[in-house]
Amino acid sequence: EPEVTQTPSHQVTQxxxxxxxxxxxxxxxxxxxxxxxxxxxKVEFLVSFYNNEISEKSEIFDDQFSVExxxxxxxxxxxxxxxxxxxxxxxxASRGLTGGTYEQYFGPGTRLxxx
Amino acid sequence: xxxxxxPQAVILREGEDAVINCSSSKAxxxxxxxxxxxxxxxxxxxxxxxxGEQKGHEKxxxxxxxxxxxxxxxxxxxxxxxxGTYFCGTPLGSGNTPLVFGKGxxxxxxx
Numbered sequence: 325e326p327e328v329t330q331t332p333s334h335q336v337t338q339x340x341x342x343x344x345x346x347x348x349x350x351x352x353x354x355x356x357x358x359x360x361x362x363x364x365x366k367v368e369f370l371v372s373f374y375n376n377e378i379s380e381k382s383e384i385f386d387d388q389f390s391v392e393x394x395x396x397x398x399x400x401x402x403x404x405x406x407x408x409x410x411x412x413x414x415x416x417a418s419r420g421l422t423g424g425t426y427e428q429y430f431g432p433g434t435r436l437x438x439x
Numbered sequence: 440x441x442x443x444x445x446p447q448a449v450i451l452r453e454g455e456d457a458v459i460n461c462s463s464s465k466a467x468x469x470x471x472x473x474x475x476x477x478x479x480x481x482x483x484x485x486x487x488x489x490x491g492e493q494k495g496h497e498k499x500x501x502x503x504x505x506x507x508x509x510x511x512x513x514x515x516x517x518x519x520x521x522x523g524t525y526f527c528g529t530p531l532g533s534g535n536t537p538l539v540f541g542k543g544x545x546x547x548x549x550x
Contacts, residue, residue, distance in 0.1 A: 430480040
């Protein structure tokens with residue numbers, strides 16, 4: 325069964341450093357999302373991406389964040405200068421274009437720890 | 440704008456039933472239900488697209504009442520494997536939009 329994959333599973337970085345989180349969405353999906361979940365809290369939407377551009381973003385997704393689809397398979401989230409409050413689990417999700425349903429499938433997540 | 444879930448937490452013995460509710464202050468196009476186990480990604484359970492429609496996944500079913508802007512998830516004859524946090528998600532808008540999730544309901548099933 326196809327699945328969303330993410331790397332690394334855990335990233336530890338120092339405050340102010342840049343991090344890149346990587347995702348490989350399900351191959352025939354066209355909509356991609358990044359969500360984050362601070363420990364013990366709900367899943368929060370960050371950004372959605374379609375047709376090589378951002379389609380929606382939340383207020384969390386400020387100038388420190390960027391997304392890219394550098395090739396036909398990877399989807400990346402970059403945080404330019406990490407802050408302590410960026411520590412969270414980051415989930416990538418993808419959704420297919422065809423069909424009458426709108427399921428989003430989540431990857432296993434990257435746990436980001438900023439020290 | 441986020442959906443409101445109730446209860447916040449529930450403890451069940453194996454074989455007992457539970458209902459988790461999800462309501463919204465705005466019109467809903469669909470409701471998505473996910474289960475998340477500790478340290479893992481949310482796993483898609485089901486999506487409700489039409490008003491009053493019920494769907495099922497094993498012994499888990501759900502209903503969606505568009506008029507009342509709410510959905511309920513029914514867990515029947517609970518098993519230990521049902522333990523986790525259940526989230527409902529509703530689209531920000533119509534169509535191909537991201538999901539806004541509720542705060543979740545923590546379900547613990549004990550032997």
